[in-house]
Amino acid sequence: MAKKRKTKRQTPSVPVSLLSFHFNYCQTFMMTRLLLLLLFYCCLLSFPFHHGPVIAEAFTGTYGINYGRIxxxxxxxxxxxxxxxxxxxxxxxxxxxxxxxxxxxxxxxLELTIAIPNENVKDISASETRAMDWLKENVQPFLPNTKIRGITVGNEILGGGDQGLSEALLGAIKNVYNSLKTLQLEDQILVTSPHSQAVFGNSYPPSSCTFSENVMVYMKPILEFFSSIGSPFYVNVYPFIAYKSDPEHIDVNYALFKSNPGIYDAKTNLHYDNMFEAQVDAAYAALEAAGYSDMEVVVSETGWASAGDASEAGASVENARTYNFNLKKRLFKRKGTPLRPKKVLKAYIFALFNENLKWGPLSEKHYGLFNADGSISYNIGFTGLRPSSAGSSFLSFKDIGAEGRSMAYVKTLVSCIALLSAVFLTT
Incomplete structure (x- = not known):
């Protein structure tokens, strides 16, 4: 009887097209997962993360204004x-x-920095209760609809000759901050105190600048406290005042951001083509000499008078226009100074209006970018509340590229999504 031959069992063959489809599907699936992961990381990078304690910031962008009302x-x-x-x-x-x-x-x-005037500093320094009462009257009722982002305690107190005020300043600063902390507002509202050039013993060349000895006894503990809470150093910077005090030896073009030979600082091997940056770097040098090289400098006031007494050299409409126009261009470059190139320079311009009741020399009444009626004092690109003989606006902030930090995050996120979408469409 013939035996049946065993036939070898064969595995059914898979069409090549099916294998190709399976491979392409797996490849697409893995690519999709990878791209989604990349999108996730892009989203993370689009938003800021804080390491350590949250530090309040009172400044968005680089350009601000002082709104005086005297x-x-x-x-x-x-x-x-x-x-x-x-x-x-x-x-x-x-x-x-x-x-x-x-x-x-x-x-x-609008983001607002308010102030405790010099005449109230001693009272606020007396106790934390006084500071809390002040906050409950002048800050808390207006939040969050009014964006109060900062509180300045006093103005140009150190170096001003009032020993009692100088002694009270640190206590007032601490009481305000501690009261904000009690109200859980310390990460929303910055606390600082603006200083004049009188706190410095020497500022030329910039690298030689230090705090004067009679100021340092008060300044050192204030800087130590500001360092612990992340507050910047606020300083008033006025090339106009420096120029009018010595017009024979200071090149007005150097003060106005115009073409000039500039100065050379041999110690740092840095060149300065304008006095504004030199004065800011002098403040950085003083902070470094005091042991606070990481502290940021913010210009709390700067400006140029459009009129003045006969003895006030340089006070003119043309010089004021030139200084403020060039300063605005400089700030919107969003860069640092020669000594601190990575710390973007920020400044509050002085001032919004000409103030007819201010005391002192005639120049004090003529720092305004706008006249009392709301028209522009001179043309640097703004439009007033009413027409002015100074001319119409020709340079808007949008043209220069003023954008808040939040807009930068949105742009980054949109760019990531657009890039990934393009990759998806080509796969």
Whole structure:
């Protein structure tokens, strides 16, 4: 009987097209997972992360304005809000905590730094309760609709000759900060104190600058406290004042950001073509000499008078226009100084209006970018509340590229999504 031959069992063959489909599917699946992972990381990188304690910041961008009101003929706060929004000036600093201003700024989107005037510093330094009462009256009722981002305690106290005020300053600063902490506002509202050039013993060349000995006894503990809470060093910088004090030896072009030979600092091997940056770096040098090289310098005031007494060299409309126009261009480059190139320079311009009731030399009444009626004092690119003989606006903040930090994050995120979408479409 014939035996059946065993046939070898064969595995059914898989069509090549099916294998190709399976391979392509796996490849696409893995690529999709990879791209989604990349998108996730892009999203993470688009938003800031804080390491350690959160530090309040009072400044968005690089350009701000001082809104002084020692005048009886300037527009009401509601009109000022309209003016500032039209000019796209977001950072505003005032010299008190006037409730009419705080109310007018409600829901405006403008970011406000308010002040404890010098005459209130001793009272605030007396106890934390006094500071808490001040905050509950002048800050807490207006939050969050009014964006109060900073509090300056006093103005140009150190180096001013009032020993009692100098002794009270640190206590007032600490009481305000500790009270903010009790209210859980310390990560929203920055605390600092502006200083004049009088706190420095020498500022030329910039690298030689140090704090004067009579100031250092008060300055050192303040800097130590600011360092612990992450506050910047606020300093008022006025090339105009330096120039008018010695016009025979200071090149006005150096003070106005115009073409000039500049100065050379042999110690740092740095060249300065304008006095503004030299004065800021002098402050950085003083901080470094005091042991605070990481502290940021913010210019709390700078400006140029458009008129002055006969003895005030350089006070003119043309010089004021030149200084403020060139300063605005400089700030919107968003770069640092020769000594601190990675620390973007920020400044509050002095001032919003000419103030007819200010005391002192005639120049004190003529620092305003705007006249009392809301028209521009001279043309640096702003539009006033009414037409002016100074001419119309020709340079807007948008043209220069003023953008808040949040817009940069949005742009980064959109770029990531667009890039990944393009990759998806080509796979």
């Amino acid at each position: 005048a009886d003929n300037i527009p009401p706060p509601e009109s000022v809000v309209t003016l500032l929004k039209a000019a796209k000036i977001k950072n505003v600093k005032i010299y008190d905590s006037d409730h009419s201003v705080l109310t007018a700024f409600k829901d405006s989107g």
